[in-house]
Amino acid sequence: MDDVTVIFDQIPIKHDLASHLMLLGIVQGFFLAFVIFLRAKRKSAINLFGWSLLVQCLVFLDVYLCYTGLIKYIIHFNDSTEFLVLLITPTLYFFLYTLLERKPITLKRHWPHFVLPFLYAVSQVNYYLSPVQVKINAYLGAYHRNLGFLEVPGDMDYSYHHIKDQFRWLVLVSFAFYLILSLLLVLKTRKRGWTSSKHIKVDKYIFSRNTVIFFFVLMLSLFLIYLNYDDDSGDHIIGIMQTVTIFITSFFMLSESRFFEKSWIADKYETLANNAIQFESIEGFVMASQYYSNQDISLKKVADELGTNGNTVSKLINSETGTNFNDYINQKRIALAQERLLDDEFKHLTVEAVGQSVGFKSKSAFYNAFKKYTGQSPSAFMKQKRG
Numbered sequence: 294m295d296d297v298t299v300i301f302d303q304i305p306i307k308h309d310l311a312s313h314l315m316l317l318g319i320v321q322g323f324f325l326a327f328v329i330f331l332r333a334k335r336k337s338a339i340n341l342f343g344w345s346l347l348v349q350c351l352v353f354l355d356v357y358l359c360y361t362g363l364i365k366y367i368i369h370f371n372d373s374t375e376f377l378v379l380l381i382t383p384t385l386y387f388f389l390y391t392l393l394e395r396k397p398i399t400l401k402r403h404w405p406h407f408v409l410p411f412l413y414a415v416s417q418v419n420y421y422l423s424p425v426q427v428k429i430n431a432y433l434g435a436y437h438r439n440l441g442f443l444e445v446p447g448d449m450d451y452s453y454h455h456i457k458d459q460f461r462w463l464v465l466v467s468f469a470f471y472l473i474l475s476l477l478l479v480l481k482t483r484k485r486g487w488t489s490s491k492h493i494k495v496d497k498y499i500f501s502r503n504t505v506i507f508f509f510v511l512m513l514s515l516f517l518i519y520l521n522y523d524d525d526s527g528d529h530i531i532g533i534m535q536t537v538t539i540f541i542t543s544f545f546m547l548s549e550s551r552f553f554e555k556s557w558i559a560d561k562y563e564t565l566a567n568n569a570i571q572f573e574s575i576e577g578f579v580m581a582s583q584y585y586s587n588q589d590i591s592l593k594k595v596a597d598e599l600g601t602n603g604n605t606v607s608k609l610i611n612s613e614t615g616t617n618f619n620d621y622i623n624q625k626r627i628a629l630a631q632e633r634l635l636d637d638e639f640k641h642l643t644v645e646a647v648g649q650s651v652g653f654k655s656k657s658a659f660y661n662a663f664k665k666y667t668g669q670s671p672s673a674f675m676k677q678k679r680g
Contacts, residue, residue: 326343583629
């Protein structure tokens with residue numbers, strides 16, 4: 294243990310601009326995750342975003358400790374978050390999937406996404422259980438090779454290195470795979486005819502698209518860093534990028550907050566905070582069995598089914614989407630109409646019949662709504678998509 298003490302004494306504690314920026318992002322990230330867990334429903338998309346933030350913060354806390362040298366005080370935890378790195382992209386994808394598809398993530402259905410992180414963690418069991426000298430040497434090899442290395446027991450099994458040496462490429466493959474999946478999700482949403490609510494600064498489609506762009510930029514940055522830096526010496530650059538991303542996310546969350554709306558202090562909105570019904574309940578109800586395609590749907594009927602009043606439903610829809618009830622329903626009808634106009638199962642129907650099948654009572658109402666939300670007529674839409 295004398296050798297360990299000597300080595301520890303030689304490891305410098307480094308605090309510079311890079312370390313300060315990383316710490317700032319980590320603290321802010323943990324705070325955002327805490328707020329999300331406190332306010333969001335357990336199975337909601339935003340809750341999954343909170344888990345993604347938590348995973349990222351744990352990973353970059355490890356990076357911060359290694360970069361500054363503070364890891365020497367908890368050296369047993371060195372490289373303990375590597376398997377979490379392989380969870381960053383799946384958790385971000387889960388967030389986008391739940392946000393855009395409105396479907397929950399379940400272990401029974403989505404367990405394959407956890408296979409790679411799990412197998413990697415299993416492959417590193419020998420390292421996790423290895424003597425402290427091995428973990429010190431791993432840290433020295435990444436950050437302070439000039440300090441030399443410690444002797445380790447001769448019977449030490451280093452077979453875990455076969456996988457550990459490929460870790461960087463596993464990360465890049467994971468990023469590339471989930472970048473493709475996320476891009477396909479966004480394109481699918483765009484194809485359905487997503488219409489931005491004009492009263493919302495950044496809607497779900499734009500936010501998702503920007504997340505995919507972030508995916509790509511981060512993957513490209515990782516590739517360049519891996520090419521130019523040995524071991525973990527470039528990880529602090531990724532940590533700084535993470536800080537920038539955390540604060541951009543914080544700005545988005547604050548700018549979209551109702552705290553800054555004049556209506557937040559108006560009496561007619563005060564009942565919203567204490568009302569048991571949430572927007573997700575409205576969304577789930579109208580989406581169930583495509584209830585929005587019923588021609589006789591009305592604000593009163595939806596409110597009655599949900600056990601509340603029309604005023605509350607109207608306010609929740611306006612607060613969440615920036616549109617009124619009719620626009621909210623018609624946007625969903627047009628998105629369904631776009632699918633049916635291109636679906637061979639409905640090719641025997643006329644355009645007018647398709648409009649009626651999604652809830653419009655007249656041809657003119659369907660045509661007017663279609664052009665309002667897509668900028669073109671149904672016929673022009675079919676001609677463009679079918680070439």
